[in-house]
Each structure stands twice: as structure tokens, then as C-alpha cells.
Amino acid sequence: MSGALPDRYAVAGHPVEHSQSPFIHAEFARQTGQSVDYGRLLCPLDAFATTVRAFAADHSAGPVRGCNVTVPFKFEAFELAARRTPRAERAQAANTLRFDRDDEGGWLADNTDGVGLVRDIERNAGMALAGRRVLLIGAGGAAAGALGPLLEAQPSSLVVANRTLSKAQTLVARHADVAAATTLSAITPDQAGAGFDVVINATASSLQGADIPVDARVLAPGALALDMMYGPAAKGFLAWAEAHGASGRDGLGMLVEQAAEAFFVWRGVRPETSPVLAALRARLAAKAG
Numbered sequence: 001m002s003g004a005l006p007d008r009y010a011v012a013g014h015p016v017e018h019s020q021s022p023f024i025h026a027e028f029a030r031q032t033g034q035s036v037d038y039g040r041l042l043c044p045l046d047a048f049a050t051t052v053r054a055f056a057a058d059h060s061a062g063p064v065r066g067c068n069v070t071v072p073f074k075f076e077a078f079e080l081a082a083r084r085t086p087r088a089e090r091a092q093a094a095n096t097l098r099f100d101r102d103d104e105g106g107w108l109a110d111n112t113d114g115v116g117l118v119r120d121i122e123r124n125a126g127m128a129l130a131g132r133r134v135l136l137i138g139a140g141g142a143a144a145g146a147l148g149p150l151l152e153a154q155p156s157s158l159v160v161a162n163r164t165l166s167k168a169q170t171l172v173a174r175h176a177d178v179a180a181a182t183t184l185s186a187i188t189p190d191q192a193g194a195g196f197d198v199v200i201n202a203t204a205s206s207l208q209g210a211d212i213p214v215d216a217r218v219l220a221p222g223a224l225a226l227d228m229m230y231g232p233a234a235k236g237f238l239a240w241a242e243a244h245g246a247s248g249r250d251g252l253g254m255l256v257e258q259a260a261e262a263f264f265v266w267r268g269v270r271p272e273t274s275p276v277l278a279a280l281r282a283r284l285a286a287k288a289g
Contacts, residue, residue: 005062007034009266010041012052012077013070017042018231020252020280021068024259027279028271036267037062048073049080056099056107066098066266068259071204074111074141082106087114090174091144096262110265113142114149116258117228121198122153124253124277127224129153135192136160137213138202139167142228146202147175157183161192161214189213195220199246201227201237212237216244227251231284252284253277 011021022038029036043051056064069077074093078084081097083105088094094109121127134155136143139162150158158179162168168186176184194217203213219225225241227234230250238248256277264270 004035006037007065008062009036009038009064009066009068010055011038011068011070012041012043012048012055013073014043014045014048016040016070019070020230020255020284021070021259023283024256024276024280025263027276028260028263031271031276032263032267032269034267034269041067043073045072048076052077052080052097064099066096066262068262069095069097071141074145078109080107081109083108085110087111087145087148090148090178091141092174093141093144095141095145095258096265098266108265110262111145112258112261112265113145113254114147115261116256117146117200117226117254118149118153119257119273120249120253121224121226124257124274125224125226125247125249127198129155129198131156132197133195133220134158134198134200135196135214135218136200136202137189138162138204139164139171139186140202140204143202144171146200147171148178150200151175151178151180151182151184154180155182155198157185159192159196160184160186161189162186163188163213190215192218194218197223199223199225199241201225201229212240216240219244219246221245222247224249226254228254230255252280256280 011019025038077094088109088111091111096110098108132155160168172186223246225246226249227237228251230252234250241248260273
């Protein structure tokens with residue numbers, strides 16, 4: 001009705017002050033004509049569930065419909081929901097919550113990270129994953145969300161490398177039934193070998209300013225090396241990749257693509273991502289300048 005308050009959403013995490021999600025979703029809302037108010041929700045490390053529940057219950061500024069979830073709460077977000085999509089079940093982690101009413105089945109948890117990653121690699125970077133050798137570094141929430149959709153793209157082999165081998169093995173075992181023709185394995189980073197077409201950094205090493213977790217020999221000539229982080233956090237990995245003959249790519253495209261999928265889960269409308277990604281890159285470049 002005329003004058004109705006917009007539906008409210010937020011990105012929940014710790015930290016969230018530098019998140020670009022409010023800009024992205026404002027662009028999606030403007031493009032599609034949806035009435036959306038999207039903000040940031042800083043969650044104390046020991047009070048994620050309490051903070052999200054309080055946000056969901058506060059309709060004083062408009063109906064609260066859902067939230068995105070970023071580090072380090074994706075596993076906790078999965079546990080909060082009464083219902084989970086198949087891709088969230090497979091990941092055992094969620095980056096999207098939809099606050100459906102109890103008479104609608106209760107909250108829904110989804111994971112749009114993996115589909116966002118694959119769309120960015122295949123559509124925006126122009127590299128088909130079918131038949132490629134892929135190295136996924138990490139076995140946390142980001143890697144868990146990515147693995148299923150990566151396998152659906154049918155690479156010839158996919159190796160999950162993680163310092164704690166048991167975590168990688170558990171993640172691989174949970175996806176063994178969807179590996180199909182893909183050879184799927186778990187290793188430690190020092191066992192990664194050589195010659196991967198696509199190398200994806202899904203660890204927090206970029207955020208922490210840590211050393212690159214694998215040797216440069218993992219990069220095949222002309223490989224695509226993608227860090228899920230963006231901005232200053234991704235610079236070290238991208239510089240390392242390009243210094244060794246690879247094409248470096250940050251996580252901005254993945255961020256926009258997974259946001260578009262979340263927008264579709266919430267609103268039933270799929271926005272165009274290309275103009276939003278271009279606007280976001282221009283916005284960040286202007287800030288850096």
C-alpha cells in the first residue's frame with residue numbers, strides 16, 4: 001500500500017563496517033523496483049544468535065525479512081534455521097537467512113556462495129570449469145559453500161587443501177556422492193602438487209596478512225587464481241599469482257553474484273549483475289584514489 005515501510009535486510013557479521021553488501025543490494029532494489037532497506041548488523045563474537053533474533057523481531061522501522069551472514073558466523077547461521085536448502089545442507093553452512101513466519105515453515109537457511117563463485121568464474125571471468133583441474137584452498141565456511149556448485153560445473157579434478165587435513169577430508173566425504181566424473185580429494189597445502197587451471201583461496205590468510213598457503217607450482221601457465229577476499233586484503237594473493245604468470249581475480253564478482261542469488265531467494269526477482277559489479281569496482285577505485 002502507499003506509504004508502507006520498506007522490507008528490511010542486513011549483512012550480519014564481525015566485522016561488517018567495510019561490507020559492500022548495502023551498496024550492492026541498494027543497486028539491486030533500484031534496478032528492480034523493489035522496496036528494500038538494507039543495512040549492517042554487527043554481531044558480538046559470542047552473541048550472533050541473540051543479535052540476529054533481536055533484529056528479526058524488531059519491526060518498528062519496517063518488516064524484517066532476512067539477512068546475509070558473513071565471517072565468522074556461517075556455521076551458526078545454518079543452525080538457526082528451521083529449514084535448509086539442499087545446498088545449505090550439503091555445506092552445513094549458510095550465508096543467507098530468510099525470516100519466514102512459523103506458519104510458513106519457519107526460517108530458511110541457504111548458501112549462495114558457491115553459485116556466486118561459479119557464475120563469476122564462468123560468466124564474468126569467461127572460464128568454463130568443465131574439464132579443468134581446480135584447487136580449493138581451505139575447508140571452512142567459505143569453502144564448504146563453494147564445493148558443491150564447483151563440482152556441479154564438472155571439473156576433471158578438484159583438490160581441497162587445508163592445514164587441518166581432517167577438516168578437508170570431512171568436507172570431501174560429504175560431497176562424494178555429487179562428484180560424478182570429477183576426481184575429488186583432500187590434502188594438506190604442502191601436498192598440492194602442480195599445474196592447476198583454477199586456484200581458489202577460500203582461507204582467511206588474506207585477511208590476516210599471512211603468507212600464501214601453497215607453492216607457486218600449483219599455478220599452471222595462464223591459470224586463474226581467485227581470492228574470495230577483495231580490496232587490500234586480496235592484494236597479496238593477487239600480486240603473488242600475477243608474479244607467477246597467473247591471472248589474478250579478487251572476490252568482488254563472487255560477492256555481487258552471491259548477493260544476486262540471495263536477492264532472488266528473498267524477493268523472487270533476479271537482478272542484472274554486470275552493471276552493479278561495474279559500479280562497485282568504480283566506487284572502490286574512486287575511494288582508493
